[in-house]
Amino acid sequence: MNIFGKSKNNLEDPGKTSKEKIAPTQGVGDESMGYDPEQMNALVRTIIREDREQLQEAEVQQTQEDTKKLEALRKKMSKIIDIGTGDNFERKKENSPEQIRLVWQKFYQEVFGIETDFSKVEFPEDKEGFERAIIMAKGITTQQLIKKCREYFAVSDGVSKAIGEDLEGVIVSERSCMQESYAVLVQDLVEASRGKLKGFSADDAKAEKIATETLKERLIHELKYFLETGKHLDIESVTICAGSLLPNGEVPTVSSFKGNVLVVSKASNYSAGGYQPRPVIAKQVA
Incomplete structure (x- = not known):
């Protein structure tokens, strides 16, 4: 000044x-x-x-x-979305799988300009505590998700800076949408640290054979939650995306700080404070 x-x-x-x-x-x-x-x-x-x-x-x-x-x-x-309930199993039981598929088809059409057909997408068996459904559209890439997120809020992408823009060819994930669309159920929690894997590292989750959110799933979770509420996930904690593995052996992490979403990485055996994987219920396993 x-x-x-x-x-x-x-x-x-x-x-x-x-x-x-x-x-x-x-x-x-x-x-x-x-x-x-x-x-x-x-x-x-x-x-x-x-x-x-x-x-x-x-x-x-x-x-x-x-x-x-x-x-x-x-x-x-x-x-196109019944705010707060459109993909929610617990709050609105009458939401049939057909209705949820339709919500997500309209979401991808409106937000990404992608025409999708989720009629054959199967949902995992419902489990208490896993209230929100996420559908990953066939062919959508990590960079597409980051770019789309940046249209609505700031994203600091340390992962791409570290290993290059072509994340699709180097990130190995538990599930992939490159060949087919699929659905997972996640806990409808703002903070990862309030979930069921407190104190877990990515290695711990894998050792226990617990399915967890991948980087793509966490990004689409963030985007849809933001469009529904105008708020971010993980304001006080950090999601360890244990469902994805980087070529250097580390795992991506996602959090938010003052409206800026941070995408960085940690060692796969890292566990501390508010760092925690987000468990999912999934049918598809890589």
């Missing part, structure tokens, strides 16, 4: 030059500068105050604009 920039409400006549606005005071103040320090400080304080007020006004205006955009988006999405 340039505190000596032009102020919208100068203390002096705006027609005067800068030297006339802060006139030298003979025999008073800082002789090396030739200006009255008190007058200089008063002007600086005024400019800082005005700049702060303008910044606050800009922040409020930006927040209002973002809110309007989000509300418009949610209205658009509400036409």
